[in-house]
Amino acid sequence: MTTKIAVIGFGNIAKAIITPLFEKKLLNPKDVYCLVNTKKSLENIKKNYKYNINILQANSKDSEIVWDCQVKLLSVKPQQLKNIIEINKKNQRNLLVSILAGVSLENLIKKFPNHKCVRVVTNIPITIGKGLTGIAWGEEITRVQKLFIKRLFENSSKIYEFPEYLLDIFLALTSSGPAIIALIIEALSDGGLSGGLQKQLSEELVIEMILGTVSLIKDTNVSTAELKNLVTSPGGTTISALRVLENKSLRSALIEAIVSATNRSKEFS
Numbered sequence: 245m246t247t248k249i250a251v252i253g254f255g256n257i258a259k260a261i262i263t264p265l266f267e268k269k270l271l272n273p274k275d276v277y278c279l280v281n282t283k284k285s286l287e288n289i290k291k292n293y294k295y296n297i298n299i300l301q302a303n304s305k306d307s308e309i310v311w312d313c314q315v316k317l318l319s320v321k322p323q324q325l326k327n328i329i330e331i332n333k334k335n336q337r338n339l340l341v342s343i344l345a346g347v348s349l350e351n352l353i354k355k356f357p358n359h360k361c362v363r364v365v366t367n368i369p370i371t372i373g374k375g376l377t378g379i380a381w382g383e384e385i386t387r388v389q390k391l392f393i394k395r396l397f398e399n400s401s402k403i404y405e406f407p408e409y410l411l412d413i414f415l416a417l418t419s420s421g422p423a424i425i426a427l428i429i430e431a432l433s434d435g436g437l438s439g440g441l442q443k444q445l446s447e448e449l450v451i452e453m454i455l456g457t458v459s460l461i462k463d464t465n466v467s468t469a470e471l472k473n474l475v476t477s478p479g480g481t482t483i484s485a486l487r488v489l490e491n492k493s494l495r496s497a498l499i500e501a502i503v504s505a506t507n508r509s510k511e512f513s
């Protein structure tokens with residue numbers, strides 16, 4: 245990739261997207277211009293970041309250079325968006341890829357009228373290269389530009405393309421999902437604790453059980469219903485546990501949680 249890339253907001257998620265591209269030598273750090281807000285972040289990145297990128301502070305004289313880059317990755321927090329002001333001295337029509345939760349393509353186009361905009365939703369496992377990324381393309385994005393943008397994300401995540409209206413449910417499932425799973429792990433571990441296991445061991449058992457179950461479903465293509473039947477014997481322990489969960493409406497609570505997160509995302513957009 246020889247295109248010049250600007251990263252507006254070089255925080256946790258931006259680093260997770262960009263760093264694997266340096267590691268795999270798909271991108272030259274010299275072609276990347278990163279913007280941060282504070283001097284502290286600027287110095288921290290200069291001192292500690294492994295790659296020699298062009299790092300600039302917002303509103304400094306030399307920071308305008310980011311607006312000349314052909315591709316911009318917008319990765320500030322949504323509440324920081326108001327401080328970003330588009331500059332377009334060369335009258336170019338460049339690409340802007342936003343990973344901001346809850347900022348619609350319509351709002352991006354209003355904010356950056358001289359850019360072709362792309363809206364992306366990604367999730368926290370991207371920080372270990374296991375993210376899920378949903379992309380909604382704006383108008384006029386060429387096939388070559390789409391390929392380029394997909395290459396930016398495919399080293400740290402699996403990519404799914406959607407019409408924009410499906411990004412809210414994608415976000416609910418994949419971005420809120422990790423918190424739901426963390427809560428389930430915590431609760432099951434507490435169950436083990438109640439039965440007399442040490443907290444750490446209980447959590448380890450729960451995590452290994454979940455990993456094993458997920459692998460079984462993925463590797464053998466067994467359906468979730470078949471798996472459930474397989475481990476549920478008449479009058480046994482599992483049906484006893486499932487009965488409690490049905491009684492407490494766990495299934496319905498999880499469905500409603502996703503519907504609620506989706507609606508909240510729509511409200512933000």
Ligand SMILES: NC(=O)c1ccc[n+]([C@@H]2O[C@H](COP(=O)([O-])OP(=O)(O)OC[C@H]3O[C@@H](n4cnc5c(N)ncnc54)[C@H](OP(=O)(O)O)[C@@H]3O)[C@@H](O)[C@H]2O)c1
Pocket residue numbers: 252253254255256257258279280281282283285286302319320321322324327328343344345365366367368419
């Ligand atoms: N965290 C998640 O789980 C997650 C998952 C998927 C997507 N996202 C999305 O990813 C985006 C970034 O999240 P993050 O967790 O990476 O945030 P973060 O670590 O706080 O990074 C934000 C970056 O933006 C910089 N910044 C702030 N104001 C700026 C300005 N006016 N001009 C230029 N740079 C500015 C910050 O610089 P300073 O350090 O100097 O303040 C920092 O480098 C968010 O919009 C979020 O919706 C987050």
